[in-house]
Amino acid sequence: MARQMEIPAIDGVRRRQVLQAGGLSALGLLIAACGGGNTPNPTINSSGSSVAGKPVHGGTLTFATAMDITTLDPAFSQNFSERFAFYAMYNTLVAYDQNFNLVPELAERWQTSKDGKTLTLFLRKGVKFHDGTPFNAAAVKWNLDRLLDESTNSPLRGQLTPPVRSVKVVDDSTVALDLQSAWRPLLAALGERPGFMISPTAYKKYGKDYGLHPVGTGPFEFVSFTQNSSLKLKRFDGYWDPSHVYLDGITFQNVQDAQVQLTMLRTGEAQIADQMTPQLATTLQGVSSVAVSQRPTGDWYAMQMDCDKPPFNDARLRQAIAYATNRDGVRDALFLGKARDAAGPIGIGWAYDAHDSAPVYAYDLDKAKALVAQANATGKRVRYVNSSQSDYQSIAQLLHEDYVKTGLNLQVGTVPASDYYNSVVADKNYWSLTKWTPRADPDGLLRNILHSGSNGNTTGYHNPEVDRLLDEAAGINDLTKAAPLYHQICRLVEKDAPYAWVIWPDALVPHTTNLGGLKLYPDGIYRLRSLWIAK
Secondary structure, three states, X not given: OHHHHOOOOOOHHHHHHHHHHHOOOHHHHHHHHOOOOOOOOOOEEOOOXXXXXXXXXXXXXXXXXOOOOOOOOHHHOOOOXXXXXXXXXXXXXXXXXXXXXXXXXXXXXXXXOOOOOEEEEEEOOOOEOOOOOEOOHHHHHHHHHHHHOHHHOOOOHHHOOOOEEEEEEEEOOEXXXXXXXXXXXXXXXXXXHHHEOOOHHHHHHHHHHHHHOOOOOOOEEEEEEEOXXXXXXXXXXXXXXXXXXXXXXXXXXXXXXXXXXHHHHHHOOOOEEOOOOHHHHHOOOOOOOEEEEEEOOOOEEEEEEOOOOOOOOOHHHHHHHHXXXXXXXXXXXXXXXXXXXXXXXXXOOOOOOOOOOOOOOOOOHHHHHHHHHHOOOOOOEEEEEEEOOHHHHHHHHHHHHHHHHOOOEEEEEEEOHHHHHHHHHOOOOOEEEEEEOOOOOOHHHHHHHHOOOOOOOOOOOOOHHHHHHHHHHHOOOOHHHHHHHHHHHHHHHHHHOOEEEEEEEOEEEEEEOOEEOOEOOOOOOOOOOOOEEOO
């Protein structure tokens, strides 16, 4: 059943053909195939974009979100929802279209030398930061130097090193990056956290408190932030591209409960939310003011285990968890088939291996029990820590019974969603559920979570061959030659099982029908900057 929804490559033509073939109620077809044919269907917009007529100026958008923002300084950002805010407040040096192709942003164009060792960025002129200071080559050099400086201790440094040796100002609107060697992922990284440009003047003013006083060049500027409550932005009147900005402001409202989010959409208190499951989508039947936009993604949920600490430093125990992970159960019971069984960290894009997408550890409780016994862990007390977020809770509850059947004495703890990832980074959770989104270049995610030298490697995973292959693949510009190396990396990691991958879910984004301009991206991050609210 789920195989009919596999869309492995970000290919615009192929994606449109598949989505068009699915029609308006692709979710409804899947619900029927799962035996729920009489279940009412919500309004599903499978184009990946909302439609609300001609753009209208004015109004404040309220985004009901399971917000885990801890800093508004991109240099120290590690939480998922922070990027929703960043794309509204800041500009990146380059940007992505809906198929992860690189397009101009603060850099109008770029050029790579023949030997691949120099990347030259030609910057947009006349751009100002929210504090009125000019954006120019000196500002770019300051931003990148800050990330490269070891004393900054930014978790983003690994996305710029080892390739970037120095950043040079050529003239006021041109900057050159001197590289040790050709490094394909670098340009794509400049469309993500490393590429968000902050005001050097503002940073010098606020210092370590800059994360509470952000100043960018984006269409919306900072008003106020209360952690675990709300973030408020207003339109920046000096924005360099005002023709594509319609809202007066954006409010990020922290709402952890998915049902409460949907109630806010029904009543008009919010126009868009970020907590949606297919089961909740069915409750929108007859609600003419709310719709759901959807798109297949390469997002993934997985159980992650600390490879460098007991008890999961024993690979057999990690493999047992992988065998005991009931992917089909999660896919069908929780996502009503609107997901694919995840076989690894790459589920979409040019590096996805569509010919070898079956999980290494297919669901097999007998094998799981045997491995637990071989690891001398039968009856052993093992603590699992989960987020309070509703989707995490639902997945963990479904998988819990099978994990207990392996013979483990499972102890479950819960951490508030706003603190969850920080507790993972602080190495407080040896076994937990995680969710990651793809990057425009696969290196952006794989290096972050799998390379032994990365700050984002929260499992303590270390495989020298994986490190070597990541570095080799990053130096190859020919995607047809780089892709097989990523296939090899994925297979090595899957066998080592620092993660037990669960599913690749489709994105389901609930919003009011008067919301216009919404476009869904493969990374699952909402770009709010060009939305509008129809009257």
